[in-house]
Amino acid sequence: MLNSLAAQAIFYVIAALTVGFAALVAFSRNIVYSAFALVGALMGVAGVYILLAADFVAMVQVLLYVGGIVVLTIFAVMLTQGIGDLAVSNRAVGPGAGLAVVALAGAVMLYATLRTPWHLATAVAVASTTYGIGNAFLGVYVLPFEIASLVLLAALVGAVTISRQDTPPPADGAAEKGRS
Amino acid sequence: MGGGITLEHFLVLGLILFLLGAYCVLTRRNAIGILLGIELMLNAANINYLAFAFFGGARYDGQIFAIFVIMLAAAEAVIGLAVILAIYQNLRTIDVDATETLSG
CATH class of the missing domain: 1.20.120.1200 (NADH-ubiquinone/plastoquinone oxidoreductase chain 6, subunit NuoJ)
Known part of the structure; x- marks a missing residue:
């Protein structure tokens, strides 16, 4: 294909x-x-x-x-x-050091990618994947699927809690009274 | 495969995306910029998942892992941006060098 x-x-x-x-x-x-x-x-x-x-x-x-x-x-x-945000680079890692780290990591990963004898399967027929993914989510992967919903709920509640303003409203803000 | 698009093509594409994301994470001072770099790195990992799934035969496993990665990236982005907004409300900046008030 x-x-x-x-x-x-x-x-x-x-x-x-x-x-x-x-x-x-x-x-x-x-x-x-x-x-x-x-x-x-x-x-x-x-x-x-x-x-x-x-x-x-x-x-x-x-x-x-x-x-x-x-x-x-x-x-x-x-x-x-x-x-x-004109000061792009931070003080700890400048562009030079960042490039050096990235180049080193990239060289290692490129070497590993190109030198590994990958196990390739014979090409399968291309078909719609929605049916299989749905079956897998409600079959083999049902426990991670349910845990994922719990994670999303925790993220939702956590985001609301973290980003809520706890600072008292300004004294002259009459419209702010009903918020907390 | 004789000149076609092979597994290595996709792996190298994922590698380039990962390195760009890593550079973004390493060098940015803006906290949102760091989050953008993390999104790039997660996408690079997803490309690898789907490439291995396509060329390795086991298609649904890799795709389901990719969906989990996307979903956790959503949770991570929500929490990360909430933390950034909380930092901004307290310090009036999102420069990560300025958030050193915890260091002794």
Whole structure:
């Protein structure tokens, strides 16, 4: 399936888009640009998922990541000030040290990736995966599935608790009285 | 596979995304920027999961792990952004270098 010329072209286009947007996320000096570039990177990753015959995961990616997490991140960017963020690098790890660490880790991982004799299965027929994933979630993986719902509930309650303002409202704010 | 797209193509793509995310996490001062880098790294791991699932035969296991990763990333983003907003309310900045009030 991935041997045709069209598939190769699609892969390289999607990969270039994804890496380009991801580089914009990593190197942009403005955090707003980074947040919006993350949308492009995540959409590109969704395209990679579709190339890998994972249609359901690609839809989950678009719905949850692009629709949820990125919107939440952009909200947080807009709610916090000082978003110009010209001092990109932190004091502990400058761009040079960061690049050195990343280059070292990348070299090791690239070596491991290219030298390992991967066990490849024969290609299976591409079909819709929603039926199988649903069966697996309510069969073999039912316990992690239920625990995941508990984790999400805990995250929800925890986020509300953490971000609630405990500081007393200003004295002249009559409209603030009904809040707490 | 003779010139087609192989497993290594996807692994290298995931590797590049992971390294960009790691660089973002290492060098940013803005706490939200660090969270963006973490999202990139999680996506790189997901690409590896799905690539192994596609080329290794066991398709649903890898895809289910990817869905779990996406779901936990959502929980992580919610908690992380709530913590960042709480820090911002207290310190009026989200510069991670400024949040050193706990260090002796």
